[in-house]
Amino acid sequence: MIALLMPYAKDINATMNKVIGISGGNYNNNRPESEIGNFLADAYLQMASEKFGRKVDAGFMNAGGVRSYLSKGNITVGKIFEIMPFDNILVLQELKGSVLQAYLDKMAEDGGWPVSKGVTMVIRNKKATQVMINGKPLDANTVYVVAHSDYIANGGGDCDMLRSVPQINKGYLMRDAIIDYVTKLTAEGKTIQPLIENRVTNAQ
Amino acid sequence: MPSNRRSFIKETGAALLATSLLPSVDLAAMADPVQKLTILHTNDVHSRLDPFPMDGSRNQGLGGVSARSALISLIRQEEEHVLLLDAGDIFQGTPYFNIYKGEPEIKAMTAMQYDAATMGNHDFDLGMENFATQLKHASFPILLSNYDFSGTELEGKTRPYKIFKKGSLQIGVFGIGIELKGLVPDNLYGKTVYQDPITVANTTATMLKKKGCDLVICLSHLGDRYTDNKVSDEVLAKESYDIDLIIGGHTHRFFEEPRKYTNKKGGDTVVNQVGFGGIQLGRLEYHFSHLAGKKLAKAHTVVVGKKTRE
Numbered sequence: 173m174i175a176l177l178m179p180y181a182k183d184i185n186a187t188m189n190k191v192i193g194i195s196g197g198n199y200n201n202n203r204p205e206s207e208i209g210n211f212l213a214d215a216y217l218q219m220a221s222e223k224f225g226r227k228v229d230a231g232f233m234n235a236g237g238v239r240s241y242l243s244k245g246n247i248t249v250g251k252i253f254e255i256m257p258f259d260n261i262l263v264l265q266e267l268k269g270s271v272l273q274a275y276l277d278k279m280a281e282d283g284g285w286p287v288s289k290g291v292t293m294v295i296r297n298k299k300a301t302q303v304m305i306n307g308k309p310l311d312a313n314t315v316y317v318v319a320h321s322d323y324i325a326n327g328g329g330d331c332d333m334l335r336s337v338p339q340i341n342k343g344y345l346m347r348d349a350i351i352d353y354v355t356k357l358t359a360e361g362k363t364i365q366p367l368i369e370n371r372v373t374n375a376q
Numbered sequence: 377m378p379s380n381r382r383s384f385i386k387e388t389g390a391a392l393l394a395t396s397l398l399p400s401v402d403l404a405a406m407a408d409p410v411q412k413l414t415i416l417h418t419n420d421v422h423s424r425l426d427p428f429p430m431d432g433s434r435n436q437g438l439g440g441v442s443a444r445s446a447l448i449s450l451i452r453q454e455e456e457h458v459l460l461l462d463a464g465d466i467f468q469g470t471p472y473f474n475i476y477k478g479e480p481e482i483k484a485m486t487a488m489q490y491d492a493a494t495m496g497n498h499d500f501d502l503g504m505e506n507f508a509t510q511l512k513h514a515s516f517p518i519l520l521s522n523y524d525f526s527g528t529e530l531e532g533k534t535r536p537y538k539i540f541k542k543g544s545l546q547i548g549v550f551g552i553g554i555e556l557k558g559l560v561p562d563n564l565y566g567k568t569v570y571q572d573p574i575t576v577a578n579t580t581a582t583m584l585k586k587k588g589c590d591l592v593i594c595l596s597h598l599g600d601r602y603t604d605n606k607v608s609d610e611v612l613a614k615e616s617y618d619i620d621l622i623i624g625g626h627t628h629r630f631f632e633e634p635r636k637y638t639n640k641k642g643g644d645t646v647v648n649q650v651g652f653g654g655i656q657l658g659r660l661e662y663h664f665s666h667l668a669g670k671k672l673a674k675a676h677t678v679v680v681g682k683k684t685r686e
Contacts, residue, residue: 173442173446173487177425177442180472180475180480198432243431243432243433245431245432253474257423323561328558330558
């Protein structure tokens with residue numbers, strides 16, 4: 173078995189063991205809110221606004237798409253591949269508030285998905301309530317720019333409400349966005365710290 | 377992670393124990409010989425060829441095909457009749473898959489002499505053509521009875537079921553896949569037609585029983601159970617007539633022990649699932665005899681990797 177694996181493993185290790193940053197703590201993958209989910213949604217928000225050169229209101233991802241966690245210590249390229257193994261593209265969609273509400277309701281029904289900083293919601297009876305977007309209550313008639321995967325934008329994760337909304341796509345892999353985000357924070361001398369800040373909570 | 381060893385179905389155990397205290401036990405055994413079948417199973421291995429990295433996380437050092445392969449070889453030395461099965465999501469999860477597209481995963485399963493597997497939703501991730509390409513490295517069949525692949529790259533590449541002969545036993549194994557719409561991007565499953573799992577599973581299981589199978593096993597990627605009424609292994613077990621065992625996946629659940637449901641015939645349908653990533657290997661031991669019929673005599677979960685023990 174070792175002989176079978178060796179030729180594959182040699183190449184993998186050469187590219188995947190590269191260290192791109194340091195994690196200051198352990199990131200868990202829980203519902204309704206998780207350290208790893210917050211990290212990823214923030215990465216998508218930040219890198220989407222840089223890549224597309226415009227203001228983005230929120231970054232999201234489907235909870236089922238979070239495939240691994242981060243541990244304290246070195247962050248390698250291979251680790252990012254495990255967290256985001258899918259070759260999904262980071263896309264923008266302009267969503268009317270009413271559509272965004274339906275999308276957030278879907279997240280609530282599924283137990284809560286990762287949302288970027290600036291978004292808060294309370295899950296009550298499987299619906300997203302008390303939704304705040306960057307300090308203001310969600311308005312049904314405002315248009316919000318959101319960053320998430322082409323998989324979700326194409327209706328994956330049972331997000332049928334997004335299927336008909338046009339996508340802005342620059343072929344930017346979500347995995348590359350995470351790698352770029354870690355590289356950027358490291359270059360800026362920032363530590364990468366796990367964070368829970370009650371973005372998504374269950375109603376008591 | 378502790379290793380579990382449990383024998384949990386005891387309905388005929390007491391009778392056997394009583395018999396074993398009598399001096400005529402050998403005669404009884406000769407009159408009604410017991411044939412053993414060991415079923416080993418995995419699900420949602422997700423390209424985990426190497427063990428989980430030593431990064432302080434709870435799964436560190438566990439899993440990996442080297443340890444699994446060694447464990448399976450050991451069991452094959454102990455047991456005459458072994459079936460090795462996988463319930464899907466072989467692909468996706470480590471860089472091996474991003475770079476080699478599933479080739480080493482399938483080669484490793486072939487080397488471990490898997491008898492059969494079914495497809496999970498992530499086995500579509502690089503398209504059906506890629507799955508078909510990687511199947512060239514497989515010496516085992518992919519079983520799926522509720523996907524119609526007509527007109528796709530997978531047409532003729534899978535089969536609905538297979539009957540395995542183990543000693544005097546015939547074991548029928550078939551596969552059931554999850555609904556792809558809303559889960560797998562439309563372009564990746566193309567013209568594949570998803571058929572109702574309950575209807576197809578029941579028809580297939582009854583056909584296998586009629587063909588004389590002593591045990592009917594469903595490899596399922598439906599998921600163990602949901603809070604809403606979405607079809608699951610639990611729903612299938614309760615709605616089934618002739619399925620003895622459902623080896624499940626998709627929901628990455630580590631079962632403490634197999635779950636037993638009463639099916640439509642009033643008999644038992646057992647469901648088992650062993651988490652993900654090849655961290656555990658399921659090991660079920662069935663005993664068959666003319667008088668006592670069949671029973672699940674033992675069920676273990678064997679942790680794969682550095683903490684392996686039974």
